[in-house]
Amino acid sequence: MADEKKVKGWKGVMDGGLVDPGTSEVYNTGSWRTYRPVWHEDRCIHCLQCWAFCPDMSIKAENEKFAGFDYYHCKGCGICAKICPVKGEKAITMVLESEAAAEEKKKQGGES
């Protein structure tokens, strides 16, 4: 997502710090995350309570089914994991971002 374009100067933006609406969409709040929500498909009952409770609209849903996380905006608050009603091991668990990244790397390495 890195923008290689030159950042605008004072002549190129609206006076007084005014901004167009909807700009939070392009702001990467995913970088704030310490814990990452991880989905376990085998345990998910697709109740979509996580989708309803997510304060950042970072749960994707398609055809009334869970369809992944929006990691660009997810701040890792853990509400989705907390609200998940599945008994025993939940369908969403929170994993340390550093561990999740290492896991991902290992998986990619193993597959190739």
Add this chain to the structure above:
Amino acid sequence: MTTAVANEKKVVAHEVMGLTGNDAAAHALRQVNPDVAAVFPITPQTELMHKFSEFVANGQVETLLVNVESEHSAMSATVGASAAGARAITATSANGLALMWEIVAIASSLRLPIVMPVVNRAISGPLNIHCDHSDSMGCRDLGWIQLYSENSQEAYDNIIMAFRIGENPKVKLPVMVCLDGFILSHTMERVEIIADNKVVNDFTGEYKAEKGLLNPADPVTYGPLDLTDWLFEHKRQEVEGMKNAFGVVGEVSAEYGKLTGRSYDYVEKYMLDDAEVAVVALGSTAGTAKATVDELRAEGVKAGMLKIRMFRPFPGKLICDALAGCKAVSVMDRAFSFGLEGGPVFNEIRGAAYGAGLQVPMVSHIYGIGGRDINTEMIRGVFGQLKEIAGAGKVDGDIERYVGLRDY
């Protein structure tokens, strides 16, 4: 009592009225008919908005008058109204201005062309309700245009012009119209007001905000978080607005002069062309200084006076040009700048003089603090000191001097 004036010099018809400075300001606001006024009383401004609220109650204006619980709220409501796209006003004095300080800076940062008469009064403490300039001088770096009025007529005229100046798309900055508390605000004077409100409305025009929050066709966010990556740029834009204001004040004043026969410049030179000794003043003291100059001229002293009407943006070059022929100059400040030698106006002029290569010996006379009287006799004393300085060709002794202080 009003009398119609038939004066060929005036382009538009005027009415002569006996008005206090506060009333004159209220009449200007009545004729402009702003959309929103957020008001809170404070001496000596109280009567200004009191009078204006009568106009609201009588249905003479269409303004929505909001009674708020503090000056902080008054400026907040004014900012909100202005951001919504309304022509918004408030008025205050001294500690009221101090209380709204935080929002005063936000108004200019968000580039909202609010107009606010400031009825100058000493900032407490110890508690004082009388005139000095410590209130408006205290916020000279907050990004507001500042116009100072010598009399009630000027207060009336400056307020009408202020809307056109601040709302200019190249400027988009709030304007403070300063008038001296009690000396002007509570003293009845002969004031000529424009007879037909329509003339005023045509002059100010309808305010169309570039970006109003109540325009769903062009949504915008006002006041987002502005951190290390952007605040510098937005402040630089404010500088540009101030720079542009310089020309716009001149254009608007020239147009107003053609309309009313009353012309105003950034500064006013009085008997200055051949003057050897001169004082610089702003506000009502400019009038007292003119009377003193008249007395001294009758006695053969080459005395002059420079009045600063526009203090922000600061017309440093014009001031230095005007004073170039003098042999000694006193800058009269109605405010201290503690820890700095000389008052705020003095230091700005001396700073400008360095850039302009002006070598005239200059002293700072601080006077009128907390409403202490200033009269022609006292200003004659200032001129007496200037005569000595002119003779010596340099300033001996203190740079910061006091007029009317029990200095013992």
